[in-house]
Amino acid sequence: MRGYGQYCPVAKAAEVLGERWTMLIVRDLMEGAHQFNDLYAGLPGISRTLLSQRLRRLQADGLVERRNGAARPGYWLTALGLDLQPAIFALGEWAVRNYGHDPKRDELHPEVLMLWIERHVQRDALPPGRYVVRFEFRGARPPRAWLVVEDRTPTVCHDDPRFECDLVVSADIPTLHRVFAGRLAVSAALREGSLVLDGTADERRRFTRWFGLSPFAPAARALAG
């Protein structure tokens, strides 16, 4: 995107963030995605070429840096990029306030939703060692997914990992999304039966602690009243 040739703060922000996908990449980096393939999985429709290009542009603009030193190399927001948090949050809150309703059927990819859930798992609430949860989507395709935790690090699997499951979570995708988004309380979903937990009483209780909600859940909750 060419610049606007206007020395206006809003124009400058639009210049850096205005290209297609860029804001979503920043959002994903904020929510804990750092590897190329992790980012790629969270952006259905983008091509690998384009993601690569956008990441290079973000590096050139100083919002993102590639860290090679760590155990797993990856992309991280710089201080400049992290400083965008309040602004991106304000944009999201605007959308929540005004468009918070009726997700269209084809806007709910089970894979992406599971990725978001994975990214927001409350790690401290997870048990040590291996921990496996199966999600049953009730008629969606794919019909199920697994959240496999090893040493408090969750990973979504779409193929049966063939481990014993500590808990089974059953809900259709819209319900699971409404819960994640904070528009339906876990307790209310359990009560009405749109969300069903299958496991020991301890595990069912533990779910409410490790299952993290969207950062926009408080805003959505505030709307509901």
Add this chain to the structure above:
Amino acid sequence: MRGYGQYCPVAKAAEVLGERWTMLIVRDLMEGAHQFNDLYAGLPGISRTLLSQRLRRLQADGLVERRNGAARPGYWLTALGLDLQPAIFALGEWAVRNYGHDPKRDELHPEVLMLWIERHVQRDALPPGRYVVRFEFRGARPPRAWLVVEDRTPTVCHDDPRFECDLVVSADIPTLHRVFAGRLAVSAALREGSLVLDGTADERRRFTRWFGLSPFAPAARALAG
């Protein structure tokens, strides 16, 4: 712009605001531009066709409505559009915090700067009747412009209106911009002589009251210390 097919608040916001020019159009509407030609003048580089298209899209998305009833028909933000103010402001503040320095020479159009100044004039501080101020840009092209006020309504003229001037403001464009942006206090500019006011003592004093700064001036000032 096609949507992202993701039911995420940030994606939704990016969908509505992410097209080139759209955010700047919203910004201009927030700052008091309402007529097609007024918007057009504030967006150097856009084509009339594209502006028209973007305005139609903004109407379809519910951010803008066309009001035909008023004395001058024009485009106005709806409640949905106005609700974007905090988010757009946060984006601008991010840019001010991080890119607040070194405007490039060709990013400072005298015409656009004068338009911004016109839009932020403090009307209550203007005298009734006709009031005319000439701006001398010291070597820029065009070299001067007039702010003609009739009944507290300011209009920028780039051709000599042939009225007597109540005040002459001399400053090069970068200085005038720094003052408008809040990065150089009027008092400091006057002291160092980069801004010169020519008129009666009363008129010179009045200038500091009607000359309004950018909405981002407080953020810029805060940076300066």
Add this chain to the structure above:
DNA sequence: CAGTATCCTCGAGGATACTG
């Protein structure tokens, strides 16, 4: 796993001329 190189398409938007 994390990208890059190459080719090709198609649609956004510029230029120009026009209108109520």
Add this chain to the structure above:
DNA sequence: CAGTATCCTCGAGGATACTG
């Protein structure tokens, strides 16, 4: 003053195949 219609260009990005 406030746009619209038409034509045409060019460059963003998809598809595909490839690599350290």
